[in-house]
Amino acid sequence: MKGQRGQPGQPDQPGRPVQPRSRPRCTRLRRALLAALVMTSVIAPLSAAAAHPQIPAPAPARIGPVTPTTLDSAYAANRANAAEASRMAADHGDRSRAAAVRSMAAPSRHFLSFDARGSGHAVEVFGDLAKAAHLAVLVPGSDTSLDTYDRFRTGALALHERLGPRAAVIAWLGYETPGTISPEVLTTSRANEAAPELRSFIGELRALNGRARITLLCHSYGTAVGARAASGLDISDLVFIGSPGTGVDSAAALHTRARVWAGRGGDDWIADVPHTRTDLFGTTVGFGTDPVSPAFGARVFAAGDGGHSDYLKPGSVSLANLARIVLGETREVTRG
Template sequence: MRRGLLALLVTGAVVVPVAAAAAHPEIPAPAPARVGTVTAATLDRAYAANRANAAEASRMAAAHGDHGRASAVRTMADPSRHYLSFDARGPGRAVEVLGDLAQADRVAVLVPGSDTSLDTYERFRAGALALHRKLGTRAAVVAWLGYETPGTISPDVLTTTRAEQAAPGLHAFTARLRALNAQVRITLLCHSYGTAVGARAANGRGVTDLVLFGSPGTGAGSAADLRTKARVWAGRGADDWIADVPHARAGLFGTTVGFGTDPVSEAFGARVFAAGDGGHSDYFEPGSVSLANLARIVLSRTSEVTRA
């Protein structure tokens, strides 16, 4: 039955995006700014260069007639924004910092799931802002859109291929954070498809906690299979539709489809935290049980984390 459900998912995922792809021509954008190796002394310079790149990308998109992209990127070029990297080509990538990265003793790195691009970035950033407000000044938050996320309705969202391609970049990023601030403790907060990315990068130095929420699975059979020294946490809101995704893996059409063991199951072996009654996009909702527990994990107040 699970194999049949996966086959149906593949069939539905292939039809829609093929027709849609032709309706989205490439949007012109500048090459990313050359900022070199970022240190505590050069952070402000890097931030300024990436904001200038975003402003130029907005002008190019407007000249091309794509006013939606131009507006989205213009917002990102605001003087208050701080990017370690920015790339407006294609669906786009951005790594934004909230807080004082050089002085923070803890950094939460948010890894997004499917359908996150520059066009939908502000929705992703809203969660990072809510977490940063909850954490206070001792911690920084990084909104890491460092990979091309799959579409929710696409063949790519049914396999771990994009995650395997993205994980080395996330692993390298955590190493750069440690080089920038040797004392920092890093928590990877991974949502939905992003859990498959984070699970493959959690063995980096300084990563103390890996948090999987709204996860379809990671491709691993258990937390032990991730071979990380980080504490592994998992949570799912009571109204999250991801619970209905088949937790299986199967070979179909020459590739492996599905994500395997449910991370909130006893068989996976993660520390399961209470995530409240919210849905798939509600984990950072201000005042929510899930946001409170995510903040406690980042701050290592693990005895206060409420369990499911």
């Protein structure tokens, strides 16, 4: 996918330098690539749907507005729901889902919400949500579901350990993420659906803890979700990591008072994705300006040489900088 940028050449003949490739041709190549991605991605979701029939699960636990005094009862209700979901999945013969959900019913797990129907939704808390001075909300990218949740949780745990007791981390799997190979992953359709849910959730956090600084950390496709939700959101910082683009052309277009950050690891394949938008078959495909480019206008932080899934890896440059942003230690952030 990675194209070669033409290098200045020596003239073929005196006074007649080699002409660079024209911008229209580059645009045609990008559109052709996007068209190929759309056409090849249509097959995978259809075959996946046939291979994974609907797994039975209970309706989410009925929980009223969560307050500091009702947090424990909410956690208990969601653990009980996870236990029931595990039993139903086991009776259905899906051992993988049953095992994944069974672990979520452990006494040490704290879910603000839980829904095992379909690919599943889960919002898990690490730390003391009501008393924390800093709250970090993680928004995942494509292919994150209850079946793949552990890798998302691992990153949340690493961030919480790095932040220490002054902060709480919330792993927000509050939307149906697109598949990495699917038509939806090339458009903002899932992000458009998820944004109202994310805005509502941030409002609930404010009701639970009105003193804390809230940082929204969005990864990969999740950056489009964060961008759609950003306008007027009561957060201190908005961070894009490993972004294919956000669906807007600049940080100013987000209409947020939050500081906007962006980072990308040196070995992240997302750098090879064309950062463009185009109309294709009546649908806008692509996400536009690269958030780490000067044209976007974000504060770019150093993310080390890691890959697409390494931003929250213990000991990494990116994790250290993300923790500094969450804690408000912005002068200590190393720039990219």
